[in-house]
Amino acid sequence: MMRQVLAVVVILAVVAPIPARADGRRRERRLELAQRWEEMSPIERGQALRNYRRFEKLPPEEQKAVQDNYERWRHLPRQEKDRLRTNYQSYRRMTPEEKQEFERDYQRWKGGR
Amino acid sequence: MSAPVCETMSEELVAYLDGEQPEPERGRIESHLATCLGCRREIERVTKVKALVRALPRVEPSAGFEERMWRRLRADTPVATRGKGFRPAIWGLPVLAAAAVVALAWYSLLSHLGESEPAVPAGGPAVAVAPREPARLGSAPVVQAEAEREREEALAAASRPPWDLPTAPEDLPPELLEHPELFLRYPVVRRMKKLENFEEVRRHVDQEHRGDLGSPLRPVG
Numbered sequence: 001m002m003r004q005v006l007a008v009v010v011i012l013a014v015v016a017p018i019p020a021r022a023d024g025r026r027r028e029r030r031l032e033l034a035q036r037w038e039e040m041s042p043i044e045r046g047q048a049l050r051n052y053r054r055f056e057k058l059p060p061e062e063q064k065a066v067q068d069n070y071e072r073w074r075h076l077p078r079q080e081k082d083r084l085r086t087n088y089q090s091y092r093r094m095t096p097e098e099k100q101e102f103e104r105d106y107q108r109w110k111g112g113r
Numbered sequence: 114m115s116a117p118v119c120e121t122m123s124e125e126l127v128a129y130l131d132g133e134q135p136e137p138e139r140g141r142i143e144s145h146l147a148t149c150l151g152c153r154r155e156i157e158r159v160t161k162v163k164a165l166v167r168a169l170p171r172v173e174p175s176a177g178f179e180e181r182m183w184r185r186l187r188a189d190t191p192v193a194t195r196g197k198g199f200r201p202a203i204w205g206l207p208v209l210a211a212a213a214v215v216a217l218a219w220y221s222l223l224s225h226l227g228e229s230e231p232a233v234p235a236g237g238p239a240v241a242v243a244p245r246e247p248a249r250l251g252s253a254p255v256v257q258a259e260a261e262r263e264r265e266e267a268l269a270a271a272s273r274p275p276w277d278l279p280t281a282p283e284d285l286p287p288e289l290l291e292h293p294e295l296f297l298r299y300p301v302v303r304r305m306k307k308l309e310n311f312e313e314v315r316r317h318v319d320q321e322h323r324g325d326l327g328s329p330l331r332p333v334g
Binding site: 007033042047051082088090092093 | 136137139140144150152153156157220237255263282283285288289290291292294295296297298299300301302303304305306307308309310311313314315317318
């Protein structure tokens with residue numbers, strides 16, 4: 001009987017601080033992320049938040065696609081990132097009609113591969 | 114701690130903000146800004162300065178000021194003072210402009226001090242200012258306060274982050290806090306596959322138009 005009580009006490013002593021430790025780690029991580037956020041300029045923070053608002057309106061499968069794209073983006077070589085940025089600038093300059101036309105061309109091209 | 118602005122970029126940043134850079138240059142500067150904290154801070158600083166300059170109050174002369182000034186000038190300037198070397202066509206305009214500026218400054222100063230009537234000093238400004246209309250006497254402090262308020266609003270707008278709150282990290286969605294870079298690159302990342310194949314799609318369309326489609330296309334990604 002005494003042995004059982006002792007075992008319970010020991011188990012409790014080991015297990016009890018685990019949530020507290022996890023909380024501490026989460027808090028540390030949160031602080032680290034908060035610091036990174038604070039280091040961003042107000043313009044960057046504004047851009048990021050506006051884009052997040054667009055992102056959260058996407059359906060879950062599109063959100064997942066964006067997250068996958070980002071994973072790929074992170075590993076792209078700099079030159080390739082520059083190429084995509086340049087292409088985005090060209091895309092941005094298009095009129096709404098041109099964008100729609102490009103979208104149609106893209107879908108047709110994708111379907112025909 | 115302030116990060117230094119890159120020497121080669123400082124002039125380009127102003128042109129960039131004024132929209133005077135051609136598109137390839139803009140892309141290059143934007144790429145640079147994405148990695149250079151000093152230049153990003155400089156962009157923000159110049160934006161604030163531009164907002165403040167725009168918010169400076171305009172000095173508005175009273176109604177009929179110009180007409181009265183010209184009338185007084187014509188009446189008060191004796192022909193005898195026009196010496197041999199006097200060239201109204203050359204000197205007249207700058208002198209009149211300077212006189213107008215002095216008169217306006219004097220008028221503005223007296224308005225600020227709340228004096229009821231601008232007095233011409235012994236030395237006298239080049240142009241005597243006509244008495245102000247009674248209606249404007251009471252309105253000068255109001256105009257001053259309004260200009261001050263406008264300036265403060267512009268300053269606040271310039272320093273306010275360009276998004277709706279929250280700004281505190283603890284109020285932010287966890288995804289945003291975890292991957293801020295994703296949301297900074299969002300426009301590109303969202304269209305990544307299209308952008309990766311952008312040239313290819315356009316080439317394909319051109320070939321279609323010319324009717325000489327070549328080898329089968331292989332999309333990236």
